[in-house]
Amino acid sequence: MSDLFSASGMADEAPRPLADRLRPQTLSEVVGQDHLLGPDGALGRMLKTGRLGSIIFWGPPGVGKTTIARLLAKETDLEFEAISAVFSGVKDLRAAFDRAENRRGMGKGTLLFVDEIHRFNRAQQDGFLPFVEAGVVTLVGATTENPSFEINGALLSRCAVLTLKRLTPEALEELLQRAEALEKRKLPLDARAREALIDMADGDGRYMLNLAEQAFTLADDGKQLTAEQLSNALQKRAPAYDKDREEHYNLISALHKSVRGSDPDAALYWLARMITGGEDPLYLARRIVRMASEDIGLADPTSLMIAAEAARTYERLGSPEGELALAHAVVHLATAPKSNAVYVAWKSAQRSAKETGSLMPPKHILNAPTAFMKEEGYGKGYNYDHDAEEGFSGQNYFPDGMKREAFYQPKGEGREGPIAERLKKWAELRRQKGS
Structure with missing residues (x-):
């Protein structure tokens, strides 16, 4: 690593951080990424065949992306050149490609490592394509963001995306032991x-x-x-959380699915993760109201009221006092009986409404405020349900000519049990009345 320090004006004997002194010198020294570097891993197979293609490394900070890229260049006898999208622009890219072309003319290949590659815009990412396709550079990009969202599709299609894992406690313990041996x-x-x-x-x-x-x-x-x-x-590392990127969506998905899966403990954990990560509690309040409608529904109608009141409470109290109301709502929703029957029914009704266009309601359920409308048959034959036997007339309320649909199918959980029985009874009465 002396080249790095001499390039920066530092002598070899100058103090170096422990992390730099412990940087692996061979791929076999890299910890925590055996799924890629082992004999059956993607990189292990590439090195075995002697053919290294362009790669995007996706993973959290501090797991070895830069180190592995440097060692891959060493293993494949490629010149290692590194740039960072944070500090580089089009001029720097052009210069890197020019140097790579000159090396190629002398029979030497280049591994171009681009840190934070997702920070280059789409046009800049497009600039890599001709040099990657022509083999001028073997591109190794590193990103902490989901490549599916942040990397140009054309560039992504020319690279293998390899996921690096956060280091396990066992891998971190191994690093500590190496540090103790070095010290x-x-x-x-x-x-x-x-x-x-x-x-x-x-x-x-x-x-x-x-x-x-x-x-x-x-x-x-x-x-x-x-x-x-x-x-x-010492200070604990701040949790990885970005309110407008993938981690935001990952954690809200985990919270929602924990509630749906009736696990109050996991739901509280993910709520706490988002709150401590700096998420807007009002965003969480809105999502909790959504969960009450989508996943609990009529199985426990009080859930929607509790979720709405939790949101209102947070609006009044703010943080940190109002956060307890959100936790209250999350626990109630997670422990409530579940039904998405209304959610499914609403989706089906929307589809049907789009398909049937502008069909009018049947005339017998239309009001007739004028004599002309009465002559046209508006309101004719309407049965007032309160006057019917058992309070149920069984009349048709769908448009004439439209087949009756059964959008709402209660699952029988919680309060939906009695609802399902009533609907079953009314369906039988409707059949008897010939409606």
């Missing part, structure tokens, strides 16, 4: 503090090694730090 001393942490350090990293290996470097300096007297002392001295 020739144990971290000054008791067992619980060591677990807390790993938890603080939240799957980010680089961040954990930065924390470990700080921890090495915390107990000069040789005493071990407790978890509480460590927590007071």
Whole structure:
């Protein structure tokens, strides 16, 4: 790694961060990504055949995207060139491609690593296409965002998308042991503090090694730090959460499905994750109202009222007091009987309404405020249900000529049980009356 430091004006003996000193020198030293680097992994197979295609690495920060790209260049004897979409523009790209073409003329290939590639706009991403197709560069892009949404489809179709996983506690522990071997001393942490350090990293290996470097300096007297002392001295990594990108949609999906799946504990967890991540509680309040309508429905009509009142309570109290009302609603919805019968019925009714166009209601259920309308048959033959036997006339209320539809099919859960029985009874009365 001395080339990096000499390029930046730093001598080889200048202090280097622990994470940089522990950077793997071979692919076999990379931890936590065996699903890609193992013999049966995508990269393992590519290297075995000696053919490395263009790749998009997708994964959270600190899991080895840059390191793997650098080692792939080393393994395949390609010149490694790195640019960052945060700091580079069209001029930088053009210069990188020119250098790659010059190397190609001398028989040397180039692996162009583009960090944060999703930050290039669509036109800039299009600029990669001719150089990737012609083999001028082997492109390795890195992104923390879902490539399906952030990478140009044309470029995506020319690359293999490989997902890197957040590092497991076991992989992070292995990194800690390597750090201790390099430093020739144990971290000054008791067992619980060591677990807390790993938890603080939240799957980010680089961040954990930065924390470990700080921890090495915390107990000069040789005493071990407790978890509480460590927590007071170091800062936990902020959870990965972006309110307007994929993580936002992933977590609201998890919350919604936990409620639908009648798991109040998981639902509370995902609600807390979104709140602590900085999500707008009013957005969550609106989604909770939606859950009450979509997934509970008439199985428990009070759910919609509780969800709406939770939203109103938050509007009045704000954070943090109002967040408890949202938690109240989430637990009620998760533990309520479930039915999406009204949701399904509404979708079916909408489809039917579009298909049948502008059919008029049958004349017997139309009002006749004028003599002319009475002459036209408006209101003729209407039966007032309150005067009918059992309060049910059984008349047809669909347009004339339209086949009767049964959109609403209650599932019998909760309050829908008695509703299903009433509908069954009315269907039999309608059959008897010949409606």
